[in-house]
Amino acid sequence: MMDGGAVKPDGKGLAASPGALAGLRVVDLTRVLGGPYCTMILSDHGAEVIKVEPPQGDEVRDWGPPFQEYEPGEHGPGERDASYFIGVNRNKRSIALDLSRPGGRAVLLRLIETADILVENFKPGAMERWGLGYEADLAPRFPGLIHCRVSGFGADGPLGGLPGYDAILQAMTGLMSINGDPSTGPLRMGTPVVDLATGLYSVIGILMALHERKASGLGQYLDMTLHDCGMALLHQQAANYFLNGKRPMPLGNPHPNIAPYEKYATATGEIFIAIGNDGQFRRLCEHLGRPDLPGDPRFLTNGDRVRNRPALQEQLAAAFAPQDGEALCQALLRAGLPAGPVLAVDEAMQAPHTAARAMVTELPLDGGGTYRALGTPIKLSRTPGGTRAAPPRFNQHGAEVLASLGYSDAEVEALRADGVLFDTRR
Numbered sequence: 001m002m003d004g005g006a007v008k009p010d011g012k013g014l015a016a017s018p019g020a021l022a023g024l025r026v027v028d029l030t031r032v033l034g035g036p037y038c039t040m041i042l043s044d045h046g047a048e049v050i051k052v053e054p055p056q057g058d059e060v061r062d063w064g065p066p067f068q069e070y071e072p073g074e075h076g077p078g079e080r081d082a083s084y085f086i087g088v089n090r091n092k093r094s095i096a097l098d099l100s101r102p103g104g105r106a107v108l109l110r111l112i113e114t115a116d117i118l119v120e121n122f123k124p125g126a127m128e129r130w131g132l133g134y135e136a137d138l139a140p141r142f143p144g145l146i147h148c149r150v151s152g153f154g155a156d157g158p159l160g161g162l163p164g165y166d167a168i169l170q171a172m173t174g175l176m177s178i179n180g181d182p183s184t185g186p187l188r189m190g191t192p193v194v195d196l197a198t199g200l201y202s203v204i205g206i207l208m209a210l211h212e213r214k215a216s217g218l219g220q221y222l223d224m225t226l227h228d229c230g231m232a233l234l235h236q237q238a239a240n241y242f243l244n245g246k247r248p249m250p251l252g253n254p255h256p257n258i259a260p261y262e263k264y265a266t267a268t269g270e271i272f273i274a275i276g277n278d279g280q281f282r283r284l285c286e287h288l289g290r291p292d293l294p295g296d297p298r299f300l301t302n303g304d305r306v307r308n309r310p311a312l313q314e315q316l317a318a319a320f321a322p323q324d325g326e327a328l329c330q331a332l333l334r335a336g337l338p339a340g341p342v343l344a345v346d347e348a349m350q351a352p353h354t355a356a357r358a359m360v361t362e363l364p365l366d367g368g369g370t371y372r373a374l375g376t377p378i379k380l381s382r383t384p385g386g387t388r389a390a391p392p393r394f395n396q397h398g399a400e401v402l403a404s405l406g407y408s409d410a411e412v413e414a415l416r417a418d419g420v421l422f423d424t425r426r
Contacts (some may be wrong), residue, residue: 038203042206105132153224166226264317278300
């Protein structure tokens with residue numbers, strides 16, 4: 001098992017302890033994003049994650065540019081990995097097996113025998129056809145196993161068994177319909193929010209199952225779908241609809257229930273204001289030199305301000321226009337008023353508070369260069385997690401993993417010869 005404390009001391013956002021999940025082994029059969037994001041979170045906090053890739057590899061290794069180019073070596077000439085893969089696969093070990101072959105499934109069962117958690121995102125029914133279904137095959141043999149399946153729609157219902165992808169589920173769950181503004185119509189969110197949320201909800205479910213296992217001694221099956229997790233993100237639009245029966249519409253930056261809550265231009269750039277109550281509104285207006293606005297009958301309460309949003313926007317836009325946005329945001333924040341500059345991604349990565357919170361992690365690599373990625377947002381006081389190892393090359397740890405399961409060198413070579421174990425992508 002990877003030593004959770006064996007990290008280079010001269011990087012940033014590195015693991016400083018074995019982690020809260022040290023001692024757990026995860027067999028990771030996932031590809032693309034939702035599942036790998038889930039298992040990376042577990043690995044950040046000490047779980048040993050063994051990523052089992054198909055012969056062709058996780059397809060997001062090709063989702064670029066940009067690419068990380070590797071020197072020719074044992075993994076073949078010209079190997080490279082896309083940023084998409086690098087961003088969600090750190091701290092894992094990789095082995096490449098053909099699970100369609102009986103020999104591959106035999107290796108997988110040896111792995112599962114040593115594992116606490118199995119995470120996979122095969123199309124519903126695939127594991128069952130291979131004799132690896134939870135109820136019929138895995139639970140009787142491995143009663144303590146926690147089996148988390150990530151799929152588009154689950155196995156049941158009108159869409160059961162069909163494939164799902166982030167953007168499609170953004171469209172089908174209504175998320176796209178509330179993004180954008182009246183001029184754009186429904187708009188895909190710029191981050192794959194459904195995939196990421198599914199990964200997060202899957203981690204929550206796995207930790208719940210681990211907690212329950214302490215009492216029962218039994219594992220269980222987690223049926224996690226992009227559909228359900230996308231639906232779960234619809235607050236407050238769903239809550240509004242259940243109460244008033246009206247279809248939520250895309251408003252752009254404004255909040256449907258609160259005003260002022262939107263973006264404003266200043267002399268030095270755009271800022272965002274989020275005023276949640278009448279007291280905050282009065283203090284904002286004092287900072288802007290407009291103490292008269294809270295007494296205007298159109299703006300007395302939040303409900304008044306929502307109903308008279310265009311008039312409020314006009315008054316505040318004029319007040320914000322001559323301001324130094326950065327200085328104003330600092331003053332408002334220190335006065336307890338929610339405000340912030342609208343930053344581009346590169347600006348956010350370089351912000352001083354980003355560095356202070358170790359939200360960009362850096363790990364010097366033995367062969368030169370540095371692995372850089374987003375850091376973990378989960379900050380634990382006694383068992384902090386973080387980066388331990390760079391994302392694995394394809395089958396980088398295949399022989400090592402097999403040796404830990406008791407395979408001899410000759411048996412490993414036989415698996416290669418039989419087309420079960422792959423050193424280069426097919």
